Amino acid sequence: MADIFEHIKIAPHFGNTHPDGYTVYAGPLSDSWAKWHGSRQYSGIVIICDENTASCCLPIFLTKTGIDAFSLIVTKSGEQNKNLQSCQQIWTEMLNICADRKSLCINLGGGVVGDMGGFCAATFKRGFDFVQVPTTLLAQVDASVGGKLGIDFETLKNGVGVFQNPEAVFIDTVFLRTLPERELRSAYAEMFKHALIGSEQEWATMCHWVPAVDAQLLSRITASLRIKKVYFDKDPFERNVRKSLNLGHTIGHAVESHFLEMGQPILHGEAIAAGLVCELYLSVIDCGLPSEILEKSIQALKGVFSPLPISEGMFINLLNLMQQDKKNENGQINFTLLEKPGKPKINRTVDSALIISSLKFYIKNYAN
Ligand SMILES: NC(=O)c1ccc[n+]([C@@H]2O[C@H](COP(=O)([O-])OP(=O)(O)OC[C@H]3O[C@@H](n4cnc5c(N)ncnc54)[C@H](O)[C@@H]3O)[C@@H](O)[C@H]2O)c1
Ligand SMILES: [Zn+2]
Incomplete structure (x- = not known):
């Protein structure tokens, strides 16, 4: 089964998500993106990457989705940067690019980008829509379902965060080709x-x-x-x-x-x-x-x-x-x-x- 295309429906669970939950799309991104994005209107798109996914994954992502107008936020990679300082950088950049409650945030990266980018989107101006595009195998099988978002704080791993579901999750194994x-x-x-x-x-x-x-x-x-x-x-x-x-x-x-x-x-x-x-x-x-x-x-x-x-x-x-x-x-x-x-x-x-x-x-x- 090379290119199966599967939709896994996730129930809403958390108060402020769509009443019908969200979908995890597993399969070629170009198909799933077109299907999901369809007639949705957003005032702007913010893509969050870390240093590695900005070079390894962003070009593929843009080609497959056809997105050509967006603002890019690049964070430092690694668990040691899943912290308040990086959130401050993300929130500041969101402010500078005038992200608003009608924007869409796309978290393109491993669990660190997903957890932290999701947390920043879920809290900036009390929250705006975000989707997860996990680019590590761990993030695809684990971080993409469960609604846990957050950062490490002092000595506490995942010490500050929220439960919040994304609008959708897009899993495409094409991203894993560059993963160490x-x-x-x-x-x-x-x-x-x-x-x-x-x-x-x-x-x-x-x-x-x-x-x-x-x-x-x-x-x-x-x-x-x-x-x-x-x-x-x-x-x-x-x-x-x-x-x-x-x-x-x-x-x-x-x-x-x-x-x-x-x-x-x-x-x-x-x-x-x-x-x-x-x-x-x-x-x-x-x-x-x-x-x-x-x-x-x-x-x-x-x-x-x-x-x-x-x-x-x-x-x-x-x-x-x-x-x-x-x-x-x-x-x-x-x-x-x-x-x-x-x-x-x-x-x-x-x-x-x-x-x-x-x-x-x-x-x-x-x-x-
Ligand atoms: N929310 C949840 O339910 C949940 C579940 C499991 C793990 N997590 C969190 O996820 C984090 C770990 O996730 P991770 O293992 O994905 O780590 P990560 O996000 O740090 O990614 C690992 C490394 O791979 C690089 N990378 C990512 N995608 C790449 C690609 N396609 N090609 C080349 N390099 C790439 C990253 O830049 C990083 O250096 C932890 O912070 C953990 O707490 C959350
Ligand atoms: Zn674990």
Whole structure:
């Protein structure tokens, strides 16, 4: 299935979006843009890119959409720039180009541009229309659905933000051709997680797919998105079942923060892959997940992610970091675990000794 064209309808959920929700268009951008833009009238178009997407993606975007009149805002790339200073730059430029409530903002970039550009559009003059054009695999499968917008603040990742849906999302794999291989691979962890909480069939398919810009990519993306959508639709504000999407993230976040503290940052997906291995191990013990699922998952993840240099000397700090996780309630470390593919169990607590065992399991069975 090379060029499938799929529409995924997302319900409205948040107050100030269209009553009939919005559509994620997956397939060739030229078709989907024409279909969506149709008779819509905007007073002006603002495109937000980062330094890399301005050079790699903007020319393709303009060719495919035929847009020729627009204002461009280019932000510095990277998570370290997903902050108030960049928002100030964006809002100032919006003011200078006279963006108003009838303008359209197009966020052309990865999750950083999507989260921050969406946040700026949702708040400037109390909000104007925006669309997301995700250009990384992670942003296509994860950030494009869920309505979370925002920036990092002080030490809090995603510490300031809002829930707000875009007018539409346009997913075209053409943008992924310039994405660094490491970024492409990193997204596999979230896709694998979606498959694990999706169904046995999805999980089995993902076990046999290695991320690449290939004929299967678009159908893998839409399969992944559909799973996220199921959990999002049931619980948009993450009060209960949406927490299923946190599988792999309690230990994964601690691992990510630890390497950042050590001055050796790793990509989010690389940390989540390790978190998934540890948390599937916990799932075998706590929820009766068949050990065969754990073993086959390890094989699949090994095909994509090299082992991380996790050692016993890090355990105390990793546990401390888990204690600080914002998902915790009543001082207990909160996990989402798995009973079987398609059947996650939220709000599980596990004692420290078992968490340490899961890290030892990773070292013994993944890192060797
Ligand atoms: N809103 C949500 O639900 C949600 C979900 C997951 C992640 N996120 C957020 O997304 C961010 C991570 O997203 P990301 O991984 O896309 O990171 P990113 O936006 O920083 O992109 C990664 C790198 O790839 C570059 N890039 C982007 N597209 C490119 C392309 N097509 N060709 C070449 N280079 C390209 C970027 O400039 C950047 O250097 C985090 O801030 C995270 O919090 C949000
Ligand atoms: Zn994640």
